[in-house]
Amino acid sequence: MRPVAVAWVVPVLVIAALSLLARPSSAPPDAAGPWRMAFRRFGRNRGARVALAVIVALYVIAALAPILAPYPPNATIDMIRMTGRPPSMTNLLGTDLTSRDVLSRIIHGARISLSIGLLAVLLSMTVGTLYGAVAGFVGGVTDTVMMRIIDALLSVPRILMLIAVTALWDRLSLPALVMLIGLTGWFGVSRIVRGQVMALSTREFVIAARSLGAGGGRVLARHILPNILSPVIVAATLGVSNVIILETGLSYLGLGVQPPQASWGSIILDGAEGVSAAWWISLFPGLAIVMTVMAFNIVGDALRDALDPR
Amino acid sequence: MTSIPLLSIANLRTYFHTSAGIARAVDGVSFDIARGETLGLVGESGCGKSVTGFSILRLIRPPGRIEAGSAIALDGEDLLALDDEHIRAIRGNRVSLIFQEPMTALNPVFTVGDQVAEVARIHAGASRKDAWTRAVEMLTLVGIPDPAERAHEYPHQLSGGMRQRVLIAMALVMNPALIIADEPTTALDVTIQAQILELLADLQQRLGTSILLITHDLGVIAEMASRVVVMYAGEVVEEAAVRTLFASAHHPYAEGLLAAMPRVGRVRERLTVIPGTVPPPTAWPPGCRFHDRCPYAWERCLREHPPLYDIAPGHTSRCHLADEPERRAHPHPPLVVRDAPG
Numbered sequence: 001m002r003p004v005a006v007a008w009v010v011p012v013l014v015i016a017a018l019s020l021l022a023r024p025s026s027a028p029p030d031a032a033g034p035w036r037m038a039f040r041r042f043g044r045n046r047g048a049r050v051a052l053a054v055i056v057a058l059y060v061i062a063a064l065a066p067i068l069a070p071y072p073p074n075a076t077i078d079m080i081r082m083t084g085r086p087p088s089m090t091n092l093l094g095t096d097l098t099s100r101d102v103l104s105r106i107i108h109g110a111r112i113s114l115s116i117g118l119l120a121v122l123l124s125m126t127v128g129t130l131y132g133a134v135a136g137f138v139g140g141v142t143d144t145v146m147m148r149i150i151d152a153l154l155s156v157p158r159i160l161m162l163i164a165v166t167a168l169w170d171r172l173s174l175p176a177l178v179m180l181i182g183l184t185g186w187f188g189v190s191r192i193v194r195g196q197v198m199a200l201s202t203r204e205f206v207i208a209a210r211s212l213g214a215g216g217g218r219v220l221a222r223h224i225l226p227n228i229l230s231p232v233i234v235a236a237t238l239g240v241s242n243v244i245i246l247e248t249g250l251s252y253l254g255l256g257v258q259p260p261q262a263s264w265g266s267i268i269l270d271g272a273e274g275v276s277a278a279w280w281i282s283l284f285p286g287l288a289i290v291m292t293v294m295a296f297n298i299v300g301d302a303l304r305d306a307l308d309p310r
Numbered sequence: 311m312t313s314i315p316l317l318s319i320a321n322l323r324t325y326f327h328t329s330a331g332i333a334r335a336v337d338g339v340s341f342d343i344a345r346g347e348t349l350g351l352v353g354e355s356g357c358g359k360s361v362t363g364f365s366i367l368r369l370i371r372p373p374g375r376i377e378a379g380s381a382i383a384l385d386g387e388d389l390l391a392l393d394d395e396h397i398r399a400i401r402g403n404r405v406s407l408i409f410q411e412p413m414t415a416l417n418p419v420f421t422v423g424d425q426v427a428e429v430a431r432i433h434a435g436a437s438r439k440d441a442w443t444r445a446v447e448m449l450t451l452v453g454i455p456d457p458a459e460r461a462h463e464y465p466h467q468l469s470g471g472m473r474q475r476v477l478i479a480m481a482l483v484m485n486p487a488l489i490i491a492d493e494p495t496t497a498l499d500v501t502i503q504a505q506i507l508e509l510l511a512d513l514q515q516r517l518g519t520s521i522l523l524i525t526h527d528l529g530v531i532a533e534m535a536s537r538v539v540v541m542y543a544g545e546v547v548e549e550a551a552v553r554t555l556f557a558s559a560h561h562p563y564a565e566g567l568l569a570a571m572p573r574v575g576r577v578r579e580r581l582t583v584i585p586g587t588v589p590p591p592t593a594w595p596p597g598c599r600f601h602d603r604c605p606y607a608w609e610r611c612l613r614e615h616p617p618l619y620d621i622a623p624g625h626t627s628r629c630h631l632a633d634e635p636e637r638r639a640h641p642h643p644p645l646v647v648r649d650a651p652g
Binding site: 140202203208209212213268 | 417
């Protein structure tokens with residue numbers, strides 16, 4: 001082991017700080033705007049604080065992967081004596097069948113899996129919000145046509161769509177994978193946004209804004225979109241866990257991240273052949289996925305409660 | 311010299327083309343507002359008074375439509391002929407609207423200062439800083455204490471009365487020629503109501519603004535307006551000086567409204583009510599639209615739709631009693647009493 005242990009202090013401190021020290025202050029409850037109030041409500045939820053700390057720590061670990069991981073992700077340690085070794089003091093989570101350190105691969109895999117989750121969801125939310133906002137705001141025939149298109153797209157299972165498209169590619173680059181997952185994930189959001197935009201268009205403050213001379217763009221950007229951010233943020237948070245699962249599934253099927261590059265899905269695939277003999281290869285990336293997905297779901301639920309006190 | 315009125319509405323018809331039929335919410339309304347005048351527009355819910363107010367700024371959305379043949383002129387300029395850009399330049403600038411519900415008429419995610427400043431940014435192209443200064447000035451004008459502090463607060467942090475003051479500030483930023491106040495005090499406590507009305511009257515005197523005061527409350531009219539237009543079932547049924555209306559209302563509907571108003575110093579066992587409700591706008595009754603609730607109605611009222619009769623200079627009434635005044639001596643129970651609307 002190298003002086004790696006020192007670097008591990010960083011993510012541990014992040015978890016501790018967020019879940020223990022960042023307790024809600026006892027400031028007067030009405031001394032802030034709606035976002036700060038929501039933040040305070042979120043902070044009161046202990047489970048959500050821990051889950052958020054886990055997420056932040058995961059991203060810190062991913063960012064610091066080269067420092068934190070004991071070995072490079074694709075380094076073979078000793079092809080003769082060290083293949084398929086169970087967890088030990090030298091290899092905390094064991095080694096895989098080509099003598100690579102599983103812990104190091106999981107840490108490096110986090111970079112791929114977590115950034116695909118984040119970027120794909122960012123893409124989905126942007127496209128979905130714009131599409132839904134236009135449909136809901138313009139209304140009429142435009143809206144009807146746009147929504148029928150969404151209905152058609154939603155009628156095809158996402159995983160089927162992804163498998164169909166990825167099967168056409170020989171080797172899929174990471175940006176292409178992000179684009180693919182992102183561009184198949186915005187239909188639901190656009191529906192939510194469209195409904196919210198329509199509902200808000202008849203709200204009195206929107207009519208009031210129009211009565212004061214605000215044009216369509218201003219009404220949409222200032223008076224409608226800021227008021228529908230809450231459901232979009234919640235959908236985005238829950239969307240990240242969804243995308244991580246999707247990426248895992250695709251990589252496991254050999255359609256996503258390509259070996260030897262490590263992603264959580266591809267590590268599970270590495271261990272799949274010998275799972276009865278070397279269970280640690282598939283189990284630990286699986287646990288990483290479960291933990292991450294749970295954390296995102298808990299945070300998503302807490303955000304839903306915090307942002308919509310009704 | 312006969313100057314042109316500030317606002318002139320002629321034969322305004324705003325129809326809603328719904329699946330249940332055409333709702334003729336506003337059906338041939340005409341009236342003028344002079345410069346600096348407060349005109350009261352009064353009637354029950356559903357009589358079309360708010361739709362009239364919204365029509366002036368062309369804020370009617372589909373399925374609603376202002377029908378061809380309607381005319382709305384501001385300072386002689388035909389508002390119905392303006393394109394979108396030009397009508398937006400009127401809204402909030404030369405004509406503003408004050409809403410009934412001060413909570414829901416403010417955007418919950420912005421500070422009130424921000425929202426007042428927005429009006430200056432739209433119409434005067436003011437910089438962020440200048441607009442903010444103007445906003446604080448306006449909040450001072452409408453009597454909000456600590457305006458520089460309060461400008462940083464969000465709508466939910468203010469009381470109903472303060473929020474209504476903010477809305478008035480927003481309406482006044484550009485010093486408009488006309489304010490349309492749609493039930494500005496209905497959602498407020500009685501004590502706050504009086505303060506807001508006083509504020510409006512005071513600002514009007516200082517700024518010379520005309521006000522179209524839309525309300526169902528004759529008490530508010532008595533306090534604020536000089537002239538009053540009574541609407542029923544999408545039509546103007548009586549127009550008179552406030553004094554005249556209170557002393558000698560002609561139309562039986564206006565008479566009923568006055569009788570239903572509680573007054574200090576008058577001993578009465580019960581308040582009278584006008585039987586029935588406003589009929590649905592998709593099916594106004596034939597003849598006089600008030601005939602089924604009217605204590606004087608006779609055959610002619612079922613057959614013949616009454617025109618606006620001239621009663622005296624500046625006093626009109628849409629009632630056949632103008633033709634046959636002797637019938638007023640013989641009231642009777644209304645012909646048809648509708649139990650429930652629709």
